[in-house]
Amino acid sequence: MIEISGLRKTYRSKAGAVVAVDGVDLSVGEGEVYGVLGQSGAGKSTLLRCVNMLERPDAGTVAVGGVELTGLRRKQLRLARHDIGMIHQHFALLSSRTVAGNVAFALEVTGVPRAERRARVAELLDLVGLTERAEAYPAQLSGGQKQRVGIARALAARPKVLLSDEATSALDPETTESILRLLLDLNRRLGLTILLITHEMTVVKRICTSAAVMRDGKVVEAGPVADLLRQPGSELARDLLPLGGVEAPDGTTVVDVTLSGAEADEPIIAELARRFAVDVRILGGSVETLAATRAARWRLALPGAPEDNWEALEFLRKRGVTS
Amino acid sequence: MTWSEVVELLGTGLQETAWMVGVSALFTAIGGLLIGVLFVLTERGGLLPIPPLNSVLGLIVNLGRSIPFLILMVAIIPFTRLVVGTSIGTDAAIVPLTVGAIPFFARVVETALREVPSDVVAAATAMGATRREIVGKVLLREAMPGLISGFTITIIAIVGYSAMAGTVGGGGLGYLAISYGYQRFETKVMIATVVALVLFVQLIQMVGDFLARRLSHR
Numbered sequence: 001m002i003e004i005s006g007l008r009k010t011y012r013s014k015a016g017a018v019v020a021v022d023g024v025d026l027s028v029g030e031g032e033v034y035g036v037l038g039q040s041g042a043g044k045s046t047l048l049r050c051v052n053m054l055e056r057p058d059a060g061t062v063a064v065g066g067v068e069l070t071g072l073r074r075k076q077l078r079l080a081r082h083d084i085g086m087i088h089q090h091f092a093l094l095s096s097r098t099v100a101g102n103v104a105f106a107l108e109v110t111g112v113p114r115a116e117r118r119a120r121v122a123e124l125l126d127l128v129g130l131t132e133r134a135e136a137y138p139a140q141l142s143g144g145q146k147q148r149v150g151i152a153r154a155l156a157a158r159p160k161v162l163l164s165d166e167a168t169s170a171l172d173p174e175t176t177e178s179i180l181r182l183l184l185d186l187n188r189r190l191g192l193t194i195l196l197i198t199h200e201m202t203v204v205k206r207i208c209t210s211a212a213v214m215r216d217g218k219v220v221e222a223g224p225v226a227d228l229l230r231q232p233g234s235e236l237a238r239d240l241l242p243l244g245g246v247e248a249p250d251g252t253t254v255v256d257v258t259l260s261g262a263e264a265d266e267p268i269i270a271e272l273a274r275r276f277a278v279d280v281r282i283l284g285g286s287v288e289t290l291a292a293t294r295a296a297r298w299r300l301a302l303p304g305a306p307e308d309n310w311e312a313l314e315f316l317r318k319r320g321v322t323s
Numbered sequence: 324m325t326w327s328e329v330v331e332l333l334g335t336g337l338q339e340t341a342w343m344v345g346v347s348a349l350f351t352a353i354g355g356l357l358i359g360v361l362f363v364l365t366e367r368g369g370l371l372p373i374p375p376l377n378s379v380l381g382l383i384v385n386l387g388r389s390i391p392f393l394i395l396m397v398a399i400i401p402f403t404r405l406v407v408g409t410s411i412g413t414d415a416a417i418v419p420l421t422v423g424a425i426p427f428f429a430r431v432v433e434t435a436l437r438e439v440p441s442d443v444v445a446a447a448t449a450m451g452a453t454r455r456e457i458v459g460k461v462l463l464r465e466a467m468p469g470l471i472s473g474f475t476i477t478i479i480a481i482v483g484y485s486a487m488a489g490t491v492g493g494g495g496l497g498y499l500a501i502s503y504g505y506q507r508f509e510t511k512v513m514i515a516t517v518v519a520l521v522l523f524v525q526l527i528q529m530v531g532d533f534l535a536r537r538l539s540h541r
Contacts, residue, residue: 049445052449054445054448054449078451078452078453079451080451081448081449081450081451082450082451084449086446086449086450088442088445088446089442090440090442092440092442092443092445092446093443094443094460094461094464094465095465095540095541096464096465096467096538096540097464105447105450105460106450108456108460109447109450109451109452109453109456110450110451137540138540139540139541153450156450157450157451163449
């Protein structure tokens with residue numbers, strides 16, 4: 001649904017050039033919730049703004065729904081943007097219009113005739129659960145309600161794709177949760193493809209089926225979350241499933257095991273202890289229900305040197321990823 | 324001079340001042356909005372980036388703002404004569420008042436437009452809004468409370484300028500205060516003029532505040 005290839009964007013100022021996006025390739029499939037994770041300054045915001053050409057890339061191409069955006073003229077680009085909704089960290093609502101007026105604005109811009117607007121506004125507000133606040137002004141709303149208006153507005157033109165620019169970063173954890181639930185619901189009900197950028201691991205955990213990690217303008221790892229978890233040394237796996245835990249005791253073999261899917265639900269530690277008669281110790285670990293899959297990661301200590309434990313290690317290797 | 328004569332004089336003076344200020348304010352609103360909006364649009368990274376035009380507009384505004392009104396009024400007498408046929412009287416005063424107030428209001432417009440958060444403009448762009456829609460429905464509409472407050476200040480500045488214009492043959496309250504109150508030692512006229520000006524300005528400010536408040540939903 002979204003194909004980004006060889007994307008590059010440099011900001012030039014008197015102080016010198018900053019390469020914000022440095023050759024990024026990204027492919028978002030239809031119906032996916034794709035999260036781009038990174039610290040601030042990693043270039044993810046620029047990347048997102050290049051997808052609807054709010055920023056013109058210096059090189060590379062962006063295609064949304066098969067339409068190559070980089071080559072479009074102003075007017076065509078304007079029309080193409082109707083198929084790409086966007087929500088913003090600070091909501092970006094019109095303070096001078098009511099909730100209904102803000103949603104109506106999106107309809108005006110996309111050329112929906114006046115007669116149809118009322119019904120469509122009501123429909124959209126119902127979709128995000130804000131029917132009762134239709135006549136309120138943004139200043140009278142809570143952060144979560146403002147973002148719901150933002151979402152209703154972004155969906156006004158029935159886009160195929162929704163871009164989310166840190167949409168939950170200004171919200172408290174509870175509100176974040178409700179907005180994420182709404183996004184997931186829209187993804188499932190409308191088949192909406194979502195590309196989001198965030199620095200919050202929770203967002204990826206809760207709703208993303210695929211993810212990319214960005215650093216210094218480059219994508220360092222990318223793919224379906226379930227696949228990334230199986231990848232040895234994956235940063236995302238490490239951050240999604242933090243080990244915490246304690247120091248390894250002397251004379252033991254320490255092994256990290258990552259399990260996903262059905263394997264995550266198996267009592268493998270008990271099985272390990274029973275089958276190989278090892279006094280396995282759990283040094284740390286976490287178990288998570290992710291949007292994509294169930295996953296668990298353990299740091300285990302087996303008594304003795306690795307040579308003494310090769311059978312047990314082999315058993316673990318077959319079940320999940322070890323390192 | 325009796326109080327009833329003072330009141331009669333005051334009536335005429337107030338009328339002349341209101342006319343001068345009203346007409347200049349109208350032209351100033353149009354000219355200032357045009358220049359202010361164009362200035363914000365044409366800057367680098369703006370919606371319609373034309374840096375050379377931007378520099379020219381900036382220069383005009385700064386030039387206009389740095390010339391003291393008294394000097395401006397005298398300096399553009401030939402232009403005034405060209406426009407209204409004379410350089411004396413209330414109609415003639417409207418020309419320098421407008422020329423002097425446009426740069427002032429253009430700056431006010433610029434400041435008010437900059438208060439509109441850039442992500443709101445970006446959001447409208449991302450929705451596929453035209454430039455015309457963004458200017459009319461986003462920039463100007465969102466900046467309206469600021470524009471009204473700024474316009475109120477501008478009108479009050481014009482009232483001040485108009486008193487100056489009055490002293491050199493422009494008529495209005497300024498002329499009354501100088502020619503009767505000062506030169507003919509008619510203290511009653513002086514006091515009445517000052518009171519009238521204070522009330523006049525107060526009224527403008529109150530109306531401006533009221534409108535700005537009504538339109539602000541921040």
